[in-house]
Amino acid sequence: MPIIVKLDDILDARRMTLTELSERVDITLANLSILKTGKARAIRFSTLDAICEALRCQPGDLLEFDHSKSRQSRKAS
Amino acid sequence: MYRPYPNALTLSRKVLRALIVLTPIAGVLILALFVASLVAEGPVMGALGVRPGPDRAALILGMRVIMVVGICSAALAQIALRRLLAIVETVSVGDPFVSENAERLQTIAWVVLGLELLHFLVGQVAARVSSQAHPLDIHWSFSVTRWLAVLLLFVLARVFDQGARMREDLHGTI
Numbered sequence: 001m002p003i004i005v006k007l008d009d010i011l012d013a014r015r016m017t018l019t020e021l022s023e024r025v026d027i028t029l030a031n032l033s034i035l036k037t038g039k040a041r042a043i044r045f046s047t048l049d050a051i052c053e054a055l056r057c058q059p060g061d062l063l064e065f066d067h068s069k070s071r072q073s074r075k076a077s
Numbered sequence: 078m079y080r081p082y083p084n085a086l087t088l089s090r091k092v093l094r095a096l097i098v099l100t101p102i103a104g105v106l107i108l109a110l111f112v113a114s115l116v117a118e119g120p121v122m123g124a125l126g127v128r129p130g131p132d133r134a135a136l137i138l139g140m141r142v143i144m145v146v147g148i149c150s151a152a153l154a155q156i157a158l159r160r161l162l163a164i165v166e167t168v169s170v171g172d173p174f175v176s177e178n179a180e181r182l183q184t185i186a187w188v189v190l191g192l193e194l195l196h197f198l199v200g201q202v203a204a205r206v207s208s209q210a211h212p213l214d215i216h217w218s219f220s221v222t223r224w225l226a227v228l229l230l231f232v233l234a235r236v237f238d239q240g241a242r243m244r245e246d247l248h249g250t251i
Binding site (some may be wrong): 027031032034035039040041042043044047 | 245246248249250251
């Protein structure tokens with residue numbers, strides 16, 4: 001998956017643990033862990049909304065598209 | 078709101094388990110009849126009501142073909158029944174929308190199609206070998222409902238496949 005979740009970096013910058021974030025956004029630690037490790041298949045806008053509000057960031061700060069891992073670049077290589 | 082009968086699942090499981098036991102027995106009995114018709118053609122065919130006559134050989138051949146079809150049908154039915162029981166088990170566990178069930182339904186659809194084709198073959202054989210002197214009445218009839226059931230099974234398999242994929246997606250949604 002070429003989408004990279006940078007939740008770890010933002011949590012580091014905010015000096016916040018995943019457990020604290022879990023309590024603030026009311027999302028289970030297990031689900032946040034899935035998101036953090038990039039194993040999630042999709043993310044709801046409501047989840048994005050809650051995380052961005054809790055971490056005072058933009059959706060773009062959380063997600064990044066890695067062009068080297070995209071389907072087209074894989075086909076080219 | 079639709080409320081399924083609570084005992085329908087238990088009843089289905091019991092019926093399916095009974096049929097899973099009965100179909101091989103039926104297959105073995107037909108096989109025994111087939112072997113007996115080869116070993117002791119005269120007495121067996123006599124017991125089945127085949128009288129001497131010009132069409133006797135064709136009638137016996139037709140009856141043997143129908144017996145072979147019967148054995149194949151029992152084997153095919155066994156495949157479908159086992160798959161159906163597996164689907165019923167997933168319903169009782171509470172997780173029926175899985176890709177395995179879509180595959181099982183697809184297999185059942187192919188099996189029922191095969192059974193329908195065999196049924197058609199039996200009708201053709203019976204019509205070919207039956208004569209006024211030796212009528213072979215097996216109560217064969219063409220049924221649109223059965224062919225619709227085949228179609229329905231293929232459609233249901235696709236629906237299950239799509240449903241399982243959607244559920245999988247939802248499962249990974251945070």
